Amino acid sequence: MKAKAFDTRLFKRILTYTKPYRWRFNGVIVFAISLSIFAALRPYLLKQTVDSYIQTQDKQGLLLYVVLMGMVLLAEVFSQFYFVYWANWLGQDIVKDIRTKLFKHILSFRMKYFDLVPVGQLVTRSVSDIEAIARIFSQGLFMIISDLMKMVVVLIFMFYMNWKLTWIVIVAMPVLVFITRIFQRKMQVAFEEVRTQIANMNSFVQERVTGMKIVQLFNREKIEYEKFKEINHKHKTAWIKTILYNSIFFPIADIISSLTLGCVVLYGGMRILNGDQFTTFGDLFSYTMFISMLFNPLRQIADKFNEMQLGMIAANRVFDIIDTQDQIQDTGKIEAPIFEGKIDFKDVHFGYIPEEEVIKGIDLSVEAGQTVAIVGSTGAGKSTIINLLNRFYEINSGTIFIDNENIENYTLASLRKQIAVVLQDVFLFADTIFNNITLNNPEISKDQVIRAAKEIGVHDFIMTLPGDYDFDVKERGVMLSSGQRQLIAFLRSYVSNPSILILDEATSSVDTYSEELMQRATETITQGRTSIVIAHRLATIVNADKIIVMDKGKIVEEGNHQELLTKVDGYYKNLYDSQFMVAN
The missing domain is CATH 3.40.50.300 (P-loop containing nucleotide triphosphate hydrolases)
Structure with missing residues (x-):
């Protein structure tokens, strides 16, 4: 199943795994909020310092505000530490739970499933895909929440300080949002192709390393090498697409940010030089920081959305396996005792492929x-x-007895x-x-x-x-x-x-x-x-x-x-x- 640009149902399912860690989940949100507030407070304090104490040459007030900015910086560092640490901790706990559930589910599959699914594919799902899910929380979801909160708080401060200058910034934002959206869509397709090629490569390498004796016995080294080169080339091509999109997007985003800053400084500076009370030097100083704090998260949200999208694609693949119902039906209620050992096959038919019977109505009795x-x-x-x-397989028809009891009536574990x-x-x-x-x-x-x-x-x-x-x-x-x-x-x-x-x-x-x-x-x-x-x-x-x-x-x-x-x-x-x- 192909993942959508953003599958809300899939995302909600991933979030259900946060329930055992709800207090930590809420803690990450709290630290994200405090981080955004402290980050936006520093430029505002800089404005106050420039306008109220540097221009008035108030050394005592300047010293007080420098100490205050230092305390805000420490609070920001404290919030940043716990935000990053708890977000990654939460992600690892969640993937631990998903990996455990996945492996337990794989253990229950009947042999037919392993006959059809490559081992390398299961290894990819159980290892690299699971780690990609962790990045939803460590590099995706919470980082996006933190960045959005930071942008909202920054805009509040900017409108409070100078709403006219802020409108210059607001006009430029839709352009960056539009470009970001195009970038996200392109990257979603590119990353899905990357995951497919990684799975193909893992499967190929797993099988060839496992069967290396056959490869060398039949002198197939050159053939397998050429096949690997082809798979490796497809893998590289898939990654090159992501590199190309990044190479185009980030310079454009930087140009938009720099042009916006230039417009703010030019317009505000001209008004100050004309003696207009429209703005102050403190505003211009703080806006150079605010614009960076506003545009950098907006630009990086696209990158973090990519991390999240990678995790969503990986989760989709993992849940495909978890949702696969290919188990032997363990409906037996009888705990198998120590058998006497009488075995009877009664008109048993079976085929690994439904249309091709391997066992054709045998009757067998063992005392x-x-x-x-x-x-x-x-x-x-x-x-x-x-x-x-x-x-290990379900028979098509007939009955198998042990000690005159249908083996389907025994629990699977006790039978084996x-x-x-x-x-x-x-x-x-x-x-x-x-x-x-x-x-x-x-x-x-x-x-x-x-x-x-x-x-x-x-x-x-x-x-x-x-x-x-x-x-x-x-x-x-x-x-x-x-x-x-x-x-x-x-x-x-x-x-x-x-x-x-x-x-x-x-x-x-x-x-x-x-x-x-x-x-x-x-x-x-x-x-x-x-x-x-x-x-x-x-x-x-x-x-x-x-x-x-x-x-x-x-x-x-x-x-x-x-x-x-x-x-x-x-x-x-x-x-x-x-x-x-x-x-x-």
Whole structure:
């Protein structure tokens, strides 16, 4: 959705986040008012000093007014400090609340959302766009309020001192207001383009840095470099527009201000030289300050409006995500107990794209405590079954039961707590081994982790690492081999003590030593719980209680290893024979 020049509804929504900090919000307004009064009072005191004490050579009165102006200056500095400090403080508190709400909302999205939205875009929304919202308060809204108040107070003083000279200034102001308005409209469009290009660049860099291995393996450095140059050029072009508009506007604003001051000094000076009591030297002295105080805020309001507009555009993007309802419907009322582990799929249909079904009406039954293996070619729908069991995606039709209860009746958190998954592509956070195992769960102690590691044969490997359980694996676990990451994933699942365990091709693409450790770990963690094993290596699942063979989203064969081998020209037998022949 494209932001308007000024979206009142959006602005009101942003202001709702100030409610918890109402006293500070009001405090900023109070200091803005006092700042405008003290700022306008200084030129007025200068006029009094020139007219009443310098021209009359009253040294005592001059000293008194100099001290008085010093006190007013200190009060202005005091007000300025608290105004700026509280405005920025308020802005940071507000973006903290919005960022927390945004991240919590992102955590609730179903997997389909992350399939469609680039990671870089979400990073941009959560970081740079949020910081732009803070500038609404630190550099935009309150600065504009302060400047407007200062202008009003200055005009009051100017009319009080000399209303005829003031009309010269008033005549020039509409010209500057008109130019400012044109500038604002141009900058609004330019800044929206800037935000778009920043998001595009963040997405591009995020993906290329994450996939750097693929870029280098396929010798795509030059191609990606040329693409980046093109994106970078568009980013620069978008910023050049803002620079151009600033380069035109501010010199014009300075010229108008200088011409106005020149007219006031010329007209007032001529009247004084002619002996007219129309004005005084004090008026001219003070008006040189007043005009600057009146025109500079008017000129800077355009710049501050740009900051505010940037924040509004960013807020619009952030609220688009917050308003997105793409969550799995967590309407269940039952807290999932420790499952016995009976699983039933009844006529389940599902497709990642509505028109293309991946699971085509399967019926599957797993008894409590069984180890069931699922095999089939790539794209057969094996991993999709795991996604559906965990409710990462909503099924199109049919029903999935655990312990004879529709899984939709369980609360989402309690359901997933009872199911542990070891994936082929293990994700580790840039943290210690211990934290990657417990995922910062305070209920799991280090003694429990060590005991579990010894039980599944992983402890010795961890102790060989520098710092053992406190070893930092760095981003995505790059300090470990793929086999070592798999072992950590096994241990992570084991310490969570799930009722149902799922191994999704967890032993593929690892070395022989790691596979032996995983086989031992698998035997340990599958004992006494329902286990579903998805595997390409059929040798790893020959002892499964049941083997499910899938092809093109359907179950084509079912039975144990020996039963399936007896089927002449069976899918499983052909697959097993081909692997056996390759192995030999």
